[in-house]
Amino acid sequence: MRKTRLDTARILAARQVIDPVFLDTPLYRCEALEPGLGCAVSVKLETANPVRSFKARGTELVASRLAGQGARDVVCASAGNLGQALAWSGRGRGLAVTVVASRCATPAKLDSIRALGARLELVDGDHELARERAADIARRDGIRLVEDSLDIETCEGAATIGLELAAAATPFDVVLVALGGGALATGVGHVLKAMAPGVEVVCVQPLGAPALTHSWRQRRVVTTDSADTIADGVAGRRPIPAVLDDLLLVADDAVLVQEASIIAGMRMLLDHAGLVVEPSAALGIAAVLEDRDRFAGRHVVTVVCGSNVNLDAYHRWVC
Amino acid sequence: MRKTRLDTARILAARQVIDPVFLDTPLYRCEALEPGLGCAVSVKLETANPVRSFKARGTELVASRLAGQGARDVVCASAGNLGQALAWSGRGRGLAVTVVASRCATPAKLDSIRALGARLELVDGDHELARERAADIARRDGIRLVEDSLDIETCEGAATIGLELAAAATPFDVVLVALGGGALATGVGHVLKAMAPGVEVVCVQPLGAPALTHSWRQRRVVTTDSADTIADGVAGRRPIPAVLDDLLLVADDAVLVQEASIIAGMRMLLDHAGLVVEPSAALGIAAVLEDRDRFAGRHVVTVVCGSNVNLDAYHRWVC
Numbered sequence A, B: 001m002r003k004t005r006l007d008t009a010r011i012l013a014a015r016q017v018i019d020p021v022f023l024d025t026p027l028y029r030c031e032a033l034e035p036g037l038g039c040a041v042s043v044k045l046e047t048a049n050p051v052r053s054f055k056a057r058g059t060e061l062v063a064s065r066l067a068g069q070g071a072r073d074v075v076c077a078s079a080g081n082l083g084q085a086l087a088w089s090g091r092g093r094g095l096a097v098t099v100v101a102s103r104c105a106t107p108a109k110l111d112s113i114r115a116l117g118a119r120l121e122l123v124d125g126d127h128e129l130a131r132e133r134a135a136d137i138a139r140r141d142g143i144r145l146v147e148d149s150l151d152i153e154t155c156e157g158a159a160t161i162g163l164e165l166a167a168a169a170t171p172f173d174v175v176l177v178a179l180g181g182g183a184l185a186t187g188v189g190h191v192l193k194a195m196a197p198g199v200e201v202v203c204v205q206p207l208g209a210p211a212l213t214h215s216w217r218q219r220r221v222v223t224t225d226s227a228d229t230i231a232d233g234v235a236g237r238r239p240i241p242a243v244l245d246d247l248l249l250v251a252d253d254a255v256l257v258q259e260a261s262i263i264a265g266m267r268m269l270l271d272h273a274g275l276v277v278e279p280s281a282a283l284g285i286a287a288v289l290e291d292r293d294r295f296a297g298r299h300v301v302t303v304v305c306g307s308n309v310n311l312d313a314y315h316r317w318v319c
Helices: A008-014 A031-037 A056-068 A081-091 A107-115 A127-141 A152-166 A183-195 A211-218 A241-250 A259-273 A279-290 A311-318 B008-014 B031-037 B056-068 B081-091 B107-115 B127-141 B152-166 B183-195 B211-218 B241-250 B259-273 B279-290 B311-318
Strands: A027-029 A040-045 A073-077 A096-102 A119-123 A144-146 A174-178 A200-206 A253-257 A299-304 B027-029 B040-045 B073-077 B096-102 B119-123 B144-146 B174-178 B200-206 B253-257 B299-304
Touching (some): A008 A152, A008 A183, A031 A040, A031 A259, A031 A279, A031 B107, A040 A152, A056 A073, A056 A081, A056 A144, A056 A152, A073 A081, A096 A107, A152 A183, A174 A183, A174 A279, A183 A200, A183 A241, A200 A211, A211 A241, A211 A253, A253 A279, A259 A279, B008 B152, B008 B183, B031 B040, B031 B259, B031 B279, B040 B152, B056 B073, B056 B081, B056 B144, B056 B152, B073 B081, B081 B096, B081 B107, B096 B107, B119 B127, B127 B144, B174 B183, B174 B279, B183 B200, B200 B211, B200 B279, B211 B241, B211 B253, B253 B279, B259 B311
Parallel strands (some): A073 A096, A174 A200, B040 B299, B073 B096, B174 B200, B174 B299, B200 B253
Antiparallel strands (some): A027 A040, B027 B040
16 A cells, blocks of 8 residues: 555654644634534634744754754745744754745735744745745755655644644544645644544645645646635645645545635634634635535534734635 | 642642643743733633633532532522633533623623523623622522632632643743632732742733722722723622732732723734733733833733633724
8 A cells, every 4th residue: 555755653753843832732622613514613723822823843843853964044935834933943943044935925924934033035926936936045055945745844743733633532523624735634634544544634725726636636736827815825836746645645535615615714713713813724614614514413623724814804804 | 827728739639620621721922922012922822722711720620529529500600701611511510500690791701601501690780799699599509609719619720720830841930810809810829939939920900890909909808889891801899808818928919900901902912913812811911011111021921811702892992
């Protein structure tokens, strides 16, 4: 049988490297959400930490390894959350961090990257162009390029969420994970398939940025010419072949949701759970809203993966 | 030397009784808050659990003890958070829970109490009248009355927050706790004085509901005729003598803040930490805003004690 690139023993070991402030995040039932969704709902909350997303689980591994190797610099392309997380993890280990982002990225995320002391370079274009520019810098300067979802540390970091879910006191039936580059889905999926194989792993992507979902369905890389979604954290166009291979092994399904459902999900998380979240963190709720019958009577866990959102836009969407 | 009513060994033992979903809550630096406050700020977040406040730490102890004694019923007066918590803890242990609340209590809290299966009785009047009515019911029916802050379990439950603060990886200088009935302040204060005596324990109460602060300053119970604050969770008028005695032993200071500062604190927690909180959870930030010089350059931890807030009112205040 084919195996993913991930290794459960390495993921367990990763817990020893990641700052505990990012581990053992809250996992709890939100009964107030349930009448509106028709199923039992628990939230795995990845926003109550210094970077307000799960991404630091991975950047802690990257930065720790680089520091151990005596490296001084690191660069990544980021729509925001990876950049913030790498800036935080790098700062703590004396690394000079460069983040390349699209000029259209969420201002709140860019401000945070700067505040954390990273050098920020903006490109005119979308995230895929930022990826190219970051790769150029890495080649030119001979420094490590961190590629989200391709680099195994980013998947292993995300996978530590899977360990925590597998250890949950209350059993659950389904986990809903945002699908962007694929690190979260392949990481969580790998661990659950190994440790809680009865749990259905459902990946959720915006209809406006469907490349990896189409790729999963067609079992081959499908790119798109554009991505059009408010869920900036998952707006990729060019899936990474190795990540798709892993996703084919661990995802039970990949579904696409409309923008209106993402907004409705954000609104429900505010109204009934008191949570301000970024759009990608509402993808799971959006998936339930679009297919209540599928989840009726089951216990779903949705990973609330980030809360870095521009509040002006948030209020426009939600209020 | 006089001692508080609390006992550190009992508080340690309480951790074994409380559902883990309420324990080991996030504690993290919020650097984005710091430019506006002039000090290092960490948040102890008590909202990411099924009842969205710290109160279940105490009701878990009450309900567990009652169930162990074969009790079937329990009653409390509550502005909302204690009622929700007791409803949750009681339901899990087969107890019939009655909550008496003021008709003016936050609707969102009352809805949650009902949704958790408790019997809700509303009184025309404020929280002190609800306390009297709950006591009447307890006498009439011969059932346990849970009195927030007076009953030692409510203080011991809150005190488990102190254990987690004392074990913090990063040292801090000050803890800011909301002052209402006094359970949170005496619980956290007791543990910190025992285990981290260098930490300053600062209680914060609204200027519009100052009874316990005046009592602490005058070292005798001072009641007020009315309470007028948006911070419904801390709007008491008649301090409990035994709680005041404890508070005099463990609080380094008790300060009063204006309503405008509470609102400014709520707004800062939303804008810079992405947290929707109820007014009482913003008291700590309000205290820093009103006396920046006092906290300048120090590391303060503020206990974000609840997020059960009426969103209509919240938007009116904050947006």
